[in-house]
Amino acid sequence: MVNASSPTAHDIRQIFDSIAPIYDDLNQQLSLGLHRVWKRMTVRWSGAQPGHRCLDVCCGSGDLALLLAEQVGPPGKIYGVDFSAEQLAIAQHRAAHTWACPPIHWYQADAIALPFEDQSFDAITMGYGLRNLTNYLKGLQELRRVLRPGSRAAILDFHHPANPLLRQFQQWYLTTIVVPYAERLGQKHAYAYIVPSLEHFPNGPAQEALAEAAGFSQATHYPIAGGLMGVLVAIR
Numbered sequence: 485m486v487n488a489s490s491p492t493a494h495d496i497r498q499i500f501d502s503i504a505p506i507y508d509d510l511n512q513q514l515s516l517g518l519h520r521v522w523k524r525m526t527v528r529w530s531g532a533q534p535g536h537r538c539l540d541v542c543c544g545s546g547d548l549a550l551l552l553a554e555q556v557g558p559p560g561k562i563y564g565v566d567f568s569a570e571q572l573a574i575a576q577h578r579a580a581h582t583w584a585c586p587p588i589h590w591y592q593a594d595a596i597a598l599p600f601e602d603q604s605f606d607a608i609t610m611g612y613g614l615r616n617l618t619n620y621l622k623g624l625q626e627l628r629r630v631l632r633p634g635s636r637a638a639i640l641d642f643h644h645p646a647n648p649l650l651r652q653f654q655q656w657y658l659t660t661i662v663v664p665y666a667e668r669l670g671q672k673h674a675y676a677y678i679v680p681s682l683e684h685f686p687n688g689p690a691q692e693a694l695a696e697a698a699g700f701s702q703a704t705h706y707p708i709a710g711g712l713m714g715v716l717v718a719i720r
């Protein structure tokens with residue numbers, strides 16, 4: 485059983501391997517489909533353009549990598565990285581069954597040790613991944629390392645909203661809606677992990693400071709979904 489307050493990387497990989505078959509459906513149902521809007525915003529903020537070479541870190545089942553592929557088109561190149569083999573298997577299957585999807589290169593690797601040369605990418609996305617890393621700073625340093633100068637990383641994730649009512653709503657939704665829903669599918673422990681993962685995750689201004697500590701020249705956090713989450717846009 486996962487130690488929810490301080491899970492190891494192995495614990496986290498096991499969680500995402502185990503929920504892979506239901507991950508997409510639960511995200512769609514639990515976010516009322518809105519997660520696709522939040523991901524499209526993230527791709528737009530990444531600055532990805534036709535012909536670009538882009539990376540989606542903690543790609544999971546491939547949502548953001550597939551959106552990047554749509555954006556860069558056949559001349560572009562897309563790479564997806566995740567350390568969960570089961571999530572990557574879903575991503576590969578979805579890409580193979582997506583009409584006219586440009587080739588996407590999938591890598592099973594750790595986000596804090598990316599298997600790419602320095603300054604390899606024109607844009608990077610990371611959706612609901614940073615909060616799951618055991619070392620946020622190292623994760624941001626790796627994103628910066630593989631980005632080309634002047635290029636952007638767009639990092640989408642939850643955080644605790646500043647507004648106390650919204651924070652109460654977030655806690656209520658996660659504990660009263662999300663966890664019982666997942667429990668009916670035998671995945672209570674996996675989804676129960678979201679709440680403690682938020683406890684020590686930095687808010688917008690702290691994320692900006694962390695990105696600058698990682699060496700990014702500029703970082704701006706844009707709250708979305710009423711402040712329940714946000715997109716950190718970091719420029720190398």
Ligand SMILES: C/C(=C\Cc1cc(O)c2ccccc2c1O)CCC[C@H](C)CCC[C@H](C)CCCC(C)C
Pocket residue numbers: 499503510511512514515516518519612615616654657658662674675677678681712
């Ligand atoms: C795509 C979404 C969440 C991804 C996600 C992130 C994690 O860290 C996990 C950890 C463990 C298991 C699963 C995940 C995981 O799926 C967002 C949509 C799914 C969310 C679970 C729904 C909660 C969203 C907001 C807290 C409330 C939104 C309210 C609005 C009225 C829909």
Ligand SMILES: C[S@@+](CC[C@H](N)C(=O)[O-])C[C@H]1O[C@@H](n2cnc3c(N)ncnc32)[C@H](O)[C@@H]1O
Pocket residue numbers: 493496497500501541542543544545546547548565566567568571593594595596610611612613616617618
């Ligand atoms: C909540 S899912 C997000 C998936 C996808 N980005 C999305 O938006 O749906 C988090 C993903 O991060 C991956 N992950 C967590 N820690 C990782 C690490 N250190 N290295 C690589 N992948 C990691 C998990 O395996 C999981 O697929």
